[in-house]
Amino acid sequence: MNLVLHTNHKNLEGQIAVTGSxxxxxxxxxxxxxxxxxxxxxxxxxxxxxxxxxxxxxxxxxxxxxxxxxxxxxxxxxxxxxxxxxxxxxxxxxxxxxxxxxxxxxxxxxxxxxxxxxxxxxxxxxxxxxxxxxxxxxxxxxxxxxxxxxxxxxxxxxxxxxxxxxxxxxxxxxxxxxxxxxxxxxxxxxxxxxxxxxxxxxxxxxxxxxxVESDWSSASYFFSLVALADQASITLSSYKKDSLQGDSALVGIYEKMGVETTFEGNKMTLKKQPNFKHETVNLELNNTPDIAQTIVVTCLGLGIGCHLTGLHTLKIKETDRLEALRIELTKLGATISVTNDSLTLVASENINHNIKIATYNDHRMAMAFAPLALKVPIIIEDAEVVSKSYPDFWNDLKALKFEVSEL
CATH class of the missing domain: 3.65.10.10 (Enolpyruvate transferase domain)
Structure with missing residues (x-):
């Protein structure tokens, strides 16, 4: 199943219940x-x-x-x-x-x-x-x-x-x-x-x-959506401020990309910071390699560069994620280089339209690239792969007024 994603709604608002970790x-x-x-x-x-x-x-x-x-x-x-x-x-x-x-x-x-x-x-x-x-x-x-x-x-x-x-x-x-x-x-x-x-x-x-607390890796795609929207306020449940999950580092990471996070009860609200001044993102992700794909795609959408290290385990995941990122980001017009444990993206304002993103049997490839639909129409190949960790993902995007249609 190949899906075409695009949206005319650049202001995002909604409440999403994310599946358990x-x-x-x-x-x-x-x-x-x-x-x-x-x-x-x-x-x-x-x-x-x-x-x-x-x-x-x-x-x-x-x-x-x-x-x-x-x-x-x-x-x-x-x-x-x-x-x-x-x-x-x-x-x-x-x-x-x-x-x-x-x-x-x-x-x-x-x-x-x-x-x-x-x-x-x-x-x-x-x-x-x-x-x-x-x-x-x-x-x-x-x-x-x-x-x-x-x-x-x-x-x-x-x-x-x-x-x-x-x-x-x-x-x-x-x-x-x-x-x-x-x-x-x-x-x-x-x-x-x-x-x-x-x-x-x-x-x-x-x-x-x-x-079971809801999944922070799954939350990463909403941090990305909020960062790339014109305006946004998205509430996610069920999350703890003092989470056991390493990917809760997203809060501090995306604060540097203009996303403010607040907690109330078991709910977490992500808001876009207006007039945020973006800079190159430098991160050591030894403890949180699963969010690298989301972060580099966010940086591409924001038109900023990034240098991510500590990624050696990505080579033995569902696919060689570093190589997969290099290939797919290059198709979108990015200048990117990878080593055995790092990735460097050069800042650029240009993103190619209607590119087919291959997902390599990897759920995170499909979901990490989806937020780019806020910037350009995009096609996700083998989109059903998201069922590995987040079966409701495409329906949750539709709830945020994205147009999601089979090619």
Whole structure:
């Protein structure tokens, strides 16, 4: 499905209820599988969370998680410690190109038996679940935080808990802290001192309802819309000022791009600052790489330059996001260069009209480019890819008076 986006309404006003955080939901789904007496509210309706839920309650030997990277990592750890269960974890052709070796080797340190069905280091993998008594693992600190969180989520069910030593500079700390905060909410004892994280064993937890905060990555597209509108006031729910999600850094980042954020109850209102003086945006996004696509597209729409660093994990996402951004922004007339971990956009007032944006099976490519419709008509290819994290996205754009039509 290719969608044409444009709008004659440059003044945006509305209220949007954003689906629960995919990151938080998937962590809590796994914790619920380990501790069935907890209940969950405001869970994500994303494809990734539905795949995760299905895999956790299913009994099949073959577990196919399609494009869901979080599910691949979290479930690898879950099935590894699920004594007596044998599964083959597989996914889409892109998933079979995404590395899993670091996590497999970490689990091997705990004595878990995992083998590769095809290429060494990549899914599909065969996992033979066992009772784990070993408790010490060492891992490179600059890897995807999902590997680290996968181990932490199952750690309390290990006979002797887990002592995880991270070697080098730690990236994506907010996502590690999110995992530890959820464990703390369940009164599972943890510590994070220097480069060592400990999780203590716990047989059972008290019955409790866990309410998932809405997704900050999904909110990023509304920050972009407000920045690019002539005037705007958009209220989003349900959000916390002191969020666990790393992408809540959006508030400070977009303040530098003329967006003012206020909180009241569980609602967050974004307002365009009139007559804002824009400057080149320089950001280190080590802790929040998922919002890089949104930010660079906003800068293009504002006619300002940016230099973004700390993006090394983007190369192993749904697509090589840095290369995808370079190709699509160039089609729009941008001058952009990328390295292995950075991106530089040169300021320019010109944006080409009616360009077809390829989405590379990547939900964030589709949504990050959509706000440009405030500046020029734009075509999003394979637009249904947004269902991975935000199935209601196109309907929410229509609620803001965007014209969204199939090509």
């Amino acid at each position: 995919k990151s938080e939901t998937n962590r809590l789904l796994l914790l619920k599988a380990l501790f069935p007496n907890i209940t969950l509210a405001n869970t994500s309706n994303s494809d990734d969370s539905e795949v995760m839920q299905k895999a956790l309650i299913g009994k099949d030997e073959i577990v196919d998680i399609h494009h869901a990277g979080t599910a691949m990592r979290f479930l690898t750890a879950y099935f590894a410690v699920n004594e007596g269960r044998e599964v083959v974890m597989t996914g889409s052709s892109r998933m079979q190109e995404r590395p899993i070796k670091i996590l497999v080797e970490a689990l091997a340190q705990l004595g878990v038996e995992i083998s590769y069905e095809k290429e060494v280091g990549y899914p599909p993998i065969r996992i033979k679940g066992k009772k784990v008594s070993a408790s010490k693992v060492t891992l490179a600190a600059n890897v995807s935080s999902q590997y680290i969180s996968a181990l932490l989520l199952v750690a309390s069910k290990l006979e002797n808990g887990l002592e995880l030593t991270l070697e080098g500079e730690i990236t994506s700390i907010p996502y590690i802290n999110m995992t530890l905060a959820l464990l703390k909410d369940l009164e599972i004892q943890t510590s994070f001192e220097g480069n060592v994280i400990k999780v203590y064993p716990k047989e059972t937890v008290a019955s409790k309802e866990m309410v």
